[in-house]
Amino acid sequence: MDATVESMGSGSVQPITKAKATGRISDPIFVALLWASGIFVLALLGLIIAELFQGGLPALQHFGLDFIWSSAWNPVTENFGALVMIYGTLFSAIIAVVVALPLSFGIAFFLTEIAPPPLKRPIGVAVQLLAAVPSIIYGMWGFFVIVPLMAVYVQPPLIDTIGNLPIIGALFAGPPLGSGMFTAGLILAVMILPFITAMFVETLESVPPMLKESAYGIGATTFEVYKNVSVPYGKTAMVGAIMLGLGRALGETMAVTFVIGNATRMSASLFAPGATIASTIANEFPEAAIGSLKLTSLLQLGFILFVISFIVLALSRALVRSRLD
Amino acid sequence: MASLAARRAKDTTVKVISTAFAVLAIFLLGWILWTLLSRGLPALGLNVFTEVTKPPGQQGGLLNAIVGSLIQIGIAMVIGGPIGIFCGTFLAENGKGTKIGAAARFVNDILLSAPSILVGLFIYTLLVVPFGGFSGWAGSLALAILVIPVIVRTTEDMLNLVPVGLREAAFALGAPQWKVVMFITWRAARAGIVTGILLAIARAAGETAPLLFTSLGNNALSTDLSKPMASLPIAIYQFAGSPFDDWVSLAWAGALLITVGVLVLNVASRLFLARSH
Numbered sequence: 369m370d371a372t373v374e375s376m377g378s379g380s381v382q383p384i385t386k387a388k389a390t391g392r393i394s395d396p397i398f399v400a401l402l403w404a405s406g407i408f409v410l411a412l413l414g415l416i417i418a419e420l421f422q423g424g425l426p427a428l429q430h431f432g433l434d435f436i437w438s439s440a441w442n443p444v445t446e447n448f449g450a451l452v453m454i455y456g457t458l459f460s461a462i463i464a465v466v467v468a469l470p471l472s473f474g475i476a477f478f479l480t481e482i483a484p485p486p487l488k489r490p491i492g493v494a495v496q497l498l499a500a501v502p503s504i505i506y507g508m509w510g511f512f513v514i515v516p517l518m519a520v521y522v523q524p525p526l527i528d529t530i531g532n533l534p535i536i537g538a539l540f541a542g543p544p545l546g547s548g549m550f551t552a553g554l555i556l557a558v559m560i561l562p563f564i565t566a567m568f569v570e571t572l573e574s575v576p577p578m579l580k581e582s583a584y585g586i587g588a589t590t591f592e593v594y595k596n597v598s599v600p601y602g603k604t605a606m607v608g609a610i611m612l613g614l615g616r617a618l619g620e621t622m623a624v625t626f627v628i629g630n631a632t633r634m635s636a637s638l639f640a641p642g643a644t645i646a647s648t649i650a651n652e653f654p655e656a657a658i659g660s661l662k663l664t665s666l667l668q669l670g671f672i673l674f675v676i677s678f679i680v681l682a683l684s685r686a687l688v689r690s691r692l693d
Numbered sequence: 694m695a696s697l698a699a700r701r702a703k704d705t706t707v708k709v710i711s712t713a714f715a716v717l718a719i720f721l722l723g724w725i726l727w728t729l730l731s732r733g734l735p736a737l738g739l740n741v742f743t744e745v746t747k748p749p750g751q752q753g754g755l756l757n758a759i760v761g762s763l764i765q766i767g768i769a770m771v772i773g774g775p776i777g778i779f780c781g782t783f784l785a786e787n788g789k790g791t792k793i794g795a796a797a798r799f800v801n802d803i804l805l806s807a808p809s810i811l812v813g814l815f816i817y818t819l820l821v822v823p824f825g826g827f828s829g830w831a832g833s834l835a836l837a838i839l840v841i842p843v844i845v846r847t848t849e850d851m852l853n854l855v856p857v858g859l860r861e862a863a864f865a866l867g868a869p870q871w872k873v874v875m876f877i878t879w880r881a882a883r884a885g886i887v888t889g890i891l892l893a894i895a896r897a898a899g900e901t902a903p904l905l906f907t908s909l910g911n912n913a914l915s916t917d918l919s920k921p922m923a924s925l926p927i928a929i930y931q932f933a934g935s936p937f938d939d940w941v942s943l944a945w946a947g948a949l950l951i952t953v954g955v956l957v958l959n960v961a962s963r964l965f966l967a968r969s970h
Contacts, residue, residue, distance in 0.1 A: 478711040
């Protein structure tokens with residue numbers, strides 16, 4: 369800061385007329401550049417939506433709105449529908465949130481209330497690094513390490529026990545392939561865990577100490593303060609954090625493509641192979657020729673994914689950041 | 694209300710479980726790193742850096758992919774960096790309190806978390822189809838769109854930390870806005886802006902899905918941006934899914950390279966920011 373003030377002094381005191389002169393010419397340009405880049409980012413989203421919509425329009429015209437509700441995906445007869453992928457996208461993302469949520473609550477509790485101060489930062493950073501690992505690395509780890517483990521050690525015992533129960537058994541039915549919805553959901557859970565945890569921690573740290581101290585003052589335990597004071601205080605932002613995790617899980621591509629099994633049919637079982645919108649686009653794109661009905665169907669799928677993500681992410685942001693605007 | 698002993702027992706139980714969850718998260722990170730090291734390190738010979746991709750059975754490397762990735766990330770940063778910094782500055786300075794500013798901030802937050810595969814599809818319909826083919830340019834632009842929101846967010850956050858008094862002092866001396874921004878606010882927030890750039894590079898380095906539809910990949914060494922261009926993530930994707938053992942181990946070598954690079958960038962940017970504050 370000292371250096372800044374100094375250079376300011378030596379730079380502009382003497383040639384102040386010059387500064388004025390150059391300011392008159394370049395300031396409008398500079399300010400215009402600032403506005404232009406702001407408006408560019410603003411327009412970018414609209415452009416992406418418009419481009420995807422236009423690209424997918426032929427599929428919509430061909431199939432009508434039935435495209436959304438049709439469970440067909442047959443490249444041979446050129447009959448395409450989005451239902452299986454929408455189902456897979458939501459199913460795998462919901463598994464991810466259900467698994468990541470208790471973990472995030474626990475880790476946030478650990479980081480804000482339990483961790484000794486010297487350990488807090490390194491552990492927090494380590495959790496954050498899980499978010500830095502690229503999607504494709506999760507895919508390889510999932511495909512080569514987790515899928516075999518699931519197929520041998522996790523799924524067979526579950527299928528043999530819970531799989532035989534009435535009603536709930538349907539969730540655990542089918543052969544132990546290792547890959548499938550459940551594995552995809554687990555990998556996604558690890559990927560969204562750092563995002564949810566970081567926002568939880570940020571929210572919990574903004575709880576006024578006075579509130580917590582009052583609760584401690586009447587004899588509440590650490591967990592009781594967390595559960596009855598901190599979490600209710602940050603509830604809105606924490607729901608926003610969960611939505612952000614959901615939004616991230618919906619569009620994750622590479623990790624899911626490796627482990628979900630890529631079957632374009634619907635099954636109630638957690639262990640059945642499936643497909644998400646993103647994995648279908650990544651998988652089927654190489655076989656879709658320019659101008660084909662398949663390509664436009666894939667673009668239409670992309671548009672649907674954009675709409676779903678947009679709604680979830682906008683909701684998340686409204687809950688988390690509304691106070692900033 | 695439950696007895697004190699019961700409440701204490703519950704408190705302890707939750708603390709133990711929470712600690713176990715934190716340990717689990719670190720264990721998972723360690724497991725991923727261990728997997729990469731144990732499978733990638735044996736495959737990481739000099740050939741990985743000096744040879745291009747060869748048919749299975751012959752010893753090849755990832756030179757074309759490494760060069761392609763560096764070129765595309767470089768161009769993405771040259772395009773996305775200034776736009777991101779300017780937009781972040783706009784949000785923190787001129788756009789504050791305006792409707793356009795609020796809308797741009799909202800859109801940027803959405804872009805930050807939007808599925809990256811859709812950015813690939815966007816560039817595909819915008820550039821690849823009309824201009825008749827996959828190209829390094831298209832890949833670079835897709836990556837540029839992905840780095841912009843990261844830079845905008847960090848730049849804005851970091852500029853907001855610069856005291857208003859500093860700006861006012863400069864304005865009081867008669868400095869035009871470009872001088873105030875370039876010599877006062879940017880300089881004061883330098884460390885934060887650099888952090889954003891490093892994080893953006895880390896993000897671009899690992900992105901795979903958007904490149905599938907834009908630069909496609911190339912098994913030969915090519916620096917021609919108008920032709921399909923190789924990249925590390927795409928090479929990993931192709932090789933990991935192949936039935937050839939030597940290709941799969943090459944994929945692990947590439948995966949190790951990318952992950953170490955990305956994690957080092959992340960840790961470095963955090964340390965850099967911590968030290969300068």
